[in-house]
Structure formats: C-alpha cells, structure tokens
Amino acid sequence: MPYSVFVTRHLTQEAEEKLDGFCQAEYWPEDTPPSYDVLLEKTPTVDGLVCLLTDRIDENLINQAKNLKVISQVAVGVDNIDLEAAAQAGIPVGHTPDLLTDATADLAIALIMAAARRLSEAITYTAEGRWKTWELTTLLGADVHGATLGILGMGRIGQAVAQRGLGFNMDIMYYNRSRVPEAETELGAEYVTLTELLQQADIVSLHVPLNDATRGMIGRDELALMKPNAILVNTARGEVVDTEALVNALNSGQIGYAALDVTDPEPLPPDHELYQLPNAIITPHIGSATRTARNNISLLAVENLIAGLEGRPLPAAAVQPDQDNHD
Numbered sequence: 001m002p003y004s005v006f007v008t009r010h011l012t013q014e015a016e017e018k019l020d021g022f023c024q025a026e027y028w029p030e031d032t033p034p035s036y037d038v039l040l041e042k043t044p045t046v047d048g049l050v051c052l053l054t055d056r057i058d059e060n061l062i063n064q065a066k067n068l069k070v071i072s073q074v075a076v077g078v079d080n081i082d083l084e085a086a087a088q089a090g091i092p093v094g095h096t097p098d099l100l101t102d103a104t105a106d107l108a109i110a111l112i113m114a115a116a117r118r119l120s121e122a123i124t125y126t127a128e129g130r131w132k133t134w135e136l137t138t139l140l141g142a143d144v145h146g147a148t149l150g151i152l153g154m155g156r157i158g159q160a161v162a163q164r165g166l167g168f169n170m171d172i173m174y175y176n177r178s179r180v181p182e183a184e185t186e187l188g189a190e191y192v193t194l195t196e197l198l199q200q201a202d203i204v205s206l207h208v209p210l211n212d213a214t215r216g217m218i219g220r221d222e223l224a225l226m227k228p229n230a231i232l233v234n235t236a237r238g239e240v241v242d243t244e245a246l247v248n249a250l251n252s253g254q255i256g257y258a259a260l261d262v263t264d265p266e267p268l269p270p271d272h273e274l275y276q277l278p279n280a281i282i283t284p285h286i287g288s289a290t291r292t293a294r295n296n297i298s299l300l301a302v303e304n305l306i307a308g309l310e311g312r313p314l315p316a317a318a319v320q321p322d323q324d325n326h327d
C-alpha cells in the first residue's frame with residue numbers, strides 16, 4: 001500500500017476497516033495519548049496523521065513532518081493544532097463538524113437538567129439510605145421550563161441547544177462575535193451583549209471554540225455579573241473558564257451551580273477542589289460520546305484523511321491550503 005499513516009488512538013472498528021483497506025496504518029495501542037516525543041518520532045515518517053484533541057500538534061512538530069500530506073482530527077474543535085503552521089506548510093487539516101452537534105447538544109441539556117434538579121446529590125442521597133419519607137423542602141432545585149437560557153457562541157452546537165431550549169419554553173438570548181440572523185428568526189433568540197447575557201440568564205451555556213479571544217472569557221469579573229442562582233454549563237473547552245475564579249464563585253455563592261463536561265486542566269486531578277463542591281458536577285468530556293456520533297466522526301476523519309492523501313479537497317476542512325481557512 002502506498003501510504004503510511006499514524007493514528008494516535010484506536011478508532012471504531014468500521015473506521016479502522018475503511019482505513020486499513022486504503023493504507024498502512026499504525027495505531028497507538030494505549031488508552032492514554034502518545035507522548036509528544038512519540039508524536040515527534042512517528043509523524044515525520046508518515047504521509048498522514050489521524051489525531052485526537054489530546055494530541056499537541058504544534059509548529060515544531062508540523063515543521064519536522066516533511067512527508068505529511070494531511071492531518072485529520074477526530075473532533076470538531078482543533079485548538080490543539082497550530083492551524084497557521086499547517087497552512088504555512090501547505091498541509092490540510094480535517095475535522096468533524098455537524099455529526100456530533102446533536103449528541104453534544106443533548107449532553108448540554110442533560111447537564112442543565114442535572115444541575116437544576118440536583119440529580120447528583122439526589123442519587124447520592126438515596127444510595128446512602130437517607131431517603132426516609134417524602135419531604136417538602138429537601139433537595140429543592142430550579143425550574144428548567146420557562147428559564148432564560150443564555151447561549152455564548154451561537155454556532156452549530158449553540159443553535160442545537162437553543163432549539164432544545166424552546167421545547168422547555170425557555171427564553172433564548174445569545175452572544176456571538178457576529179450576529180446570527182437565522183437564530184433570531186428561527187429560534188426567536190435575542191442578540192445581547194456578553195454583559196447583558198451574564199446579568200440576565202438563569203442558565204449560561206458555553207459553545208465558543210477555544211481561541212485567543214475566548215481563552216479565559218469567563219473569569220472573575222464575568223462570574224460576578226451572573227445571578228446568584230445561575231447555572232453555568234461548559235461543553236466547549238475548559239480553558240474558556242478561569243477555574244480558580246469558578247471555584248471561588250461556587251464557594252461564595254456568587255453563582256448557583258456549574259456543570260462541566262470540559263475542565264482546565266483536563267483531566268481534572270482526582271483531588272481537585274471542584275469535586276468537593278456540592279454545587280458542581282463534572283463529566284469526562286463526553287459531549288460526542290454516543291455510539292453513532294463517535295462512529296460517524298471516526299468515519300469522517302478517515303474520509304478526510306484519504307482525500308488529503310489523494311490530494312483532493314477534504315470533505316470537512318479546518319484548513320484547506322489554497323482555499324478559505326476555517327476558524
């Protein structure tokens with residue numbers, strides 16, 4: 001087979017069969033990511049790289065990979081890849097938008113429900129044998145129906161969450177760096193400033209990509225604007241939120257609850273203070289973790305890879321040299 005490819009983790013069986021039918025693929029066999037040194041050793045020897053969001057693909061690595069024809073990420077977010085360096089080197093970068101939008105939006109709603117109705121505490125309560133009778137004022141939470149939902153980043157996933165919010169009769173407001181007319185006409189979402197969103201929303205759900213402008217976007221000052229009972233949901237990237245400021249805001253009751261699928265650092269060390277807080281829940285970055293979504297994004301990553309190896313435009317490109325670059 002003419003092409004050699006390094007894959008930084010096992011893919012789904014269907015995706016591996018498709019890849020193996022096309023090229024000579026080496027799969028990193030472990031459950032944890034290859035170290036940067038392993039990436040440095042492998043990448044210059046191959047024609048194609050299939051990577052995950054846990055792999056640091058930086059300028060140094062890209063510049064050493066003289067044979068590399070394509071980088072194919074199995075995720076929509078590509079903040080772990082130096083896109084500018086890839087574009088400079090003429091290497092297309094694939095990613096996997098759309099196919100995980102609904103799964104991730106579903107999880108955001110699950111986190112909203114879990115936070116508002118204190119599901120984690122309620123499950124622990126019954127499991128610990130503390131459920132003695134029906135109690136009028138125990139484990140009281142917040143109404144989800146009719147709440148004001150603030151979407152920060154009204155792209156694919158933000159819109160899918162807003163659409164689900166309509167089913168709960170929520171009022172939708174959003175902030176995005178550019179206005180999104182279809183969200184206003186089709187979802188009735190109101191465009192507001194970031195300050196207004198933080199001040200008025202009962203639930204703030206984050207859906208921006210991680211970039212220089214969004215890193216630390218929710219810090220001490222922003223948390224201070226939020227309502228005392230507000231719920232912060234992060235299914236975007238951990239670094240969008242200042243973790244220390246969040247811990248302080250949760251501890252002091254400045255905000256009501258945080259439900260996080262992504263954290264900074266990631267993974268969060270087992271002894272991290274966030275795990276001790278009664279008003280925080282954390283899931284291990286499982287936004288797209290349905291069988292269907294993960295298989296579909298694995299297959300798309302393989303399609304992107306094959307297109308790149310054959311010198312065709314990628315079906316879903318974050319960088320396509322000679323064409324428009326995506327964020």
Ligand code: NAP
Nearest residue numbers: 077153154155156157176177178208209213235236287288
């Ligand atoms: P998307 O369609 O590109 O949406 C991102 C939105 O954020 C766009 O509307 C963009 O606005 C806006 N935005 C970018 N920078 C901004 C800024 N500085 N201020 C305000 N708005 C800004 O992406 P998506 O498919 O919805 O995915 C969003 C992110 O979710 C991904 O990048 C990834 O990090 C995360 N994600 C997480 C999981 C998980 O497992 N938890 C799964 C999938 C995705 P413009 O229209 O102006 O570009």
Ligand code: GLV
Nearest residue numbers: 074075076077288
């Ligand atoms: C997951 O976090 C993704 O970006 O696809």
